[in-house]
Amino acid sequence: GENVEQHPSTLSVQEGDSAVIKCTYSDSASNYFPWYKQELGKRPQLIIDIRSNVGEKKDQRIAVTLNKTAKHFSLHITETQPEDSAVYFCAASKGAGSYQLTFGKGTKLSVIP
Amino acid sequence: GAVVSQHPSRVICKSGTSVKIECRSLDFQATTMFWYRQFPKQSLMLMATSNEGSKATYEQGVEKDKFLINHASLTLSTLTVTSAHPEDSSFYICSARWSGEETQYFGPGTRLLVL
Numbered sequence: 593g594e595n596v597e598q599h600p601s602t603l604s605v606q607e608g609d610s611a612v613i614k615c616t617y618s619d620s621a622s623n624y625f626p627w628y629k630q631e632l633g634k635r636p637q638l639i640i641d642i643r644s645n646v647g648e649k650k651d652q653r654i655a656v657t658l659n660k661t662a663k664h665f666s667l668h669i670t671e672t673q674p675e676d677s678a679v680y681f682c683a684a685s686k687g688a689g690s691y692q693l694t695f696g697k698g699t700k701l702s703v704i705p
Numbered sequence: 706g707a708v709v710s711q712h713p714s715r716v717i718c719k720s721g722t723s724v725k726i727e728c729r730s731l732d733f734q735a736t737t738m739f740w741y742r743q744f745p746k747q748s749l750m751l752m753a754t755s756n757e758g759s760k761a762t763y764e765q766g767v768e769k770d771k772f773l774i775n776h777a778s779l780t781l782s783t784l785t786v787t788s789a790h791p792e793d794s795s796f797y798i799c800s801a802r803w804s805g806e807e808t809q810y811f812g813p814g815t816r817l818l819v820l
Contacts, residue, residue: 624807635709635798635811636749643807681748687807691737695748 594619596684598696605672606704613699615682616664622684625658625665626693631678639680640667672703706732709801711812718789719820726784726815728799734779735801739809740772743796755782789819 595618605611617625623644628636642649642656642665649656653672658665669676679700683693708731718724728738737756741749753774755761761774773785782801786793796816800809 626808628811633796633814633816635813637811638808641808685807691802691807691809692739692751692754693809694751697748 594622594684594686594694596682596694596696598682598699600699601697602700602702604702604704607672607674609672611667611669611672611676611701611703613667613680613682613701614664615666615684615696616662617684617694618663619684619686620660620663621686624685624687625656626683626685627656627667628681628683629678630681630698636681669701672701674703674705677701677703707808707810708732709735709799709810709812711799711815713815714813715816715818717818717820720790721788723785723787724789724817726786726797726799726817728782728784728801728812730780730801730803730810733801733803735782736779736804737802738776738782739800740774740782740784741798741800743798743814745796749798752784786817789817791819793817794819 598615626641629639630636642658653670655668679698681698682696685693710729712727740752743749752767753761753763755776763769776782798814799812802809
């Protein structure tokens with residue numbers, strides 16, 4: 593089955609700096625890659641996603657890049673703010689017929705004011 | 706839009722009792738619902754996939770007789786933890802998607818504590 597590796601497990605940045613979280617996946621059939629943000633005790637919330645026919649997607653301070661050949665994708669957060677502090681999970685899915693998500697282990701991001 | 710609710714948000718029960726958790730899609734018809742378990746400081750682990758009107762598909766290692774899943778309508782799925790034991794204490798989260806949409810929308814989770 594699919595295996596998703598996520599690094600780093602913890603990340604501390606100064607407010608205003610950028611943060612990058614990287615994930616690799618094992619199944620070349622995976623074609624949908626969402627990123628979720630989860631605050632302590634809360635539900636995971638989708639922040640951005642990318643499909644395999646796209647190499648990069650941006651939404652304000654958040655961007656995701658995908659390298660299908662290398663089977664890795666990354667989350668980039670620019671101009672970080674204290675409210676960005678949370679655990680971020682990447683995931684991969686093969687889409688139609690399954691739609692099951694395989695999650696990475698998560699990255700705890702701390703933005704220091 | 707795309708709101709998923711769960712009830713209860715917290716439950717404490719005695720060992721050996723059964724607990725039912727409800728997951729509802731409030732503003733869309735959920736053709737598929739998923740149930741996850743999340744232990745402290747860990748990732749989400751898929752327990753089962755539930756399609757409306759069909760039997761749930763369980764992941765390897767998840768006991769289907771212990772974790773009963775029912776998806777009787779397009780807006781409601783239930784997870785019943787039967788004969789709960791302390792090791793079943795965890796954060797249980799459901800998610801839902803509609804036909805043609807890949808994105809899963811998550812419920813707020815249910816924290817189960819078995820004494």
